[in-house]
Amino acid sequence: MRPVILLTLVLALAGCAAPDARLAQVRDLADDAPKLAAFADLSARYRDTYQREQPYLSPQADERERAIDAKRREAYPDFIALHDAVTAYLHALGALAGKGQFDFQGETKALADGIKAWPGTGLEDRHVNAYARLTRLLVKYAGIREQDKAVQAMLREGYQPMQDSLDAMDTLLRFFNKNHDNEQRIVLGMLEVEIPYSAAPKDRLLAALAKSHQQEKISEYRLLGLRHTLAARHVEDLRARHAALYRELDPAPGAAPVTASLQGTRP
Numbered sequence: 001m002r003p004v005i006l007l008t009l010v011l012a013l014a015g016c017a018a019p020d021a022r023l024a025q026v027r028d029l030a031d032d033a034p035k036l037a038a039f040a041d042l043s044a045r046y047r048d049t050y051q052r053e054q055p056y057l058s059p060q061a062d063e064r065e066r067a068i069d070a071k072r073r074e075a076y077p078d079f080i081a082l083h084d085a086v087t088a089y090l091h092a093l094g095a096l097a098g099k100g101q102f103d104f105q106g107e108t109k110a111l112a113d114g115i116k117a118w119p120g121t122g123l124e125d126r127h128v129n130a131y132a133r134l135t136r137l138l139v140k141y142a143g144i145r146e147q148d149k150a151v152q153a154m155l156r157e158g159y160q161p162m163q164d165s166l167d168a169m170d171t172l173l174r175f176f177n178k179n180h181d182n183e184q185r186i187v188l189g190m191l192e193v194e195i196p197y198s199a200a201p202k203d204r205l206l207a208a209l210a211k212s213h214q215q216e217k218i219s220e221y222r223l224l225g226l227r228h229t230l231a232a233r234h235v236e237d238l239r240a241r242h243a244a245l246y247r248e249l250d251p252a253p254g255a256a257p258v259t260a261s262l263q264g265t266r267p
Contacts, residue, residue: 019148022248023097026151029241030094033087036238038231039169040083045224046176047076049183056190078115078123079172085134086165089158090238092138096151122171130164137161152249159246166239170232177228184221191217 050069057065114132117125137158141150191214 026097030090033090035234042176043079047072056187075118081115121175127168130161133161170235173232
């Protein structure tokens with residue numbers, strides 16, 4: 001009987017360890033939510049593109065960019081709402097996994113307004129639907145105190161909307177990077193054309209200042225390019241770890257084991 005009792009104890013301990021390990025992984029995932037702040041910062045930089053470009057624009061280009069500026073500012077709140085929904089989901093998971101209680105009042109209350117698709121940016125209807133599903137999920141799990149079962153349920157229900165929301169953030173970051181490249185061409189292109197005209201002896205000081213400014217802008221755009229790349233890596237890392245947690249869920253009653261793939265979630 002002793003081997004049987006020993007085996008029973010080992011299996012019982014193994015059953016207790018698995019939820020604890022899962023909850024620790026969920027807390028680790030939630031702790032990395034602040035890394036998504038780069039998305040919010042780059043969204044704000046995208047919004048303010050015209051302010052930076054304006055001194056370098058021709059009259060014709062200025063008229064065109066001013067019209068685009070209005071659309072950027074109109075879309076910006078939806079980009080931030082998407083970021084807020086994703087981080088709220090991570091915070092909710094972290095609270096459930098840490099014996100806490102997720103308070104929907106405050107952080108996620110403003111998410112109820114919804115967002116819309118923005119043609120040309122990559123933010124599509126499926127991303128809008130994912131946002132709506134994610135916010136409904138947050139309302140559903142607000143105030144729940146259960147741990148492992150609640151975490152598993154939230155991961156199971158939130159898998160697809162969270163993956164689609166992270167895909168939306170990744171898509172927008174690529175769009176912001178293209179906008180960044182276009183701004184760089186406008187600004188540096190203007191400087192490259194105009195600086196040679198300041199080569200006359202009487203304009204030496206102006207030429208020196210212009211060249212110094214040109215080098216500063218080159219450095220600025222190089223660093224911003226790296227920042228876009230790093231922000232995209234953070235999103236992809238969270239996406240992969242979230243999918244890994246989903247794959248390790250206990251099978252739902254009467255269902256086949258969970259499977260998840262990172263392929264096929266992007267446009």
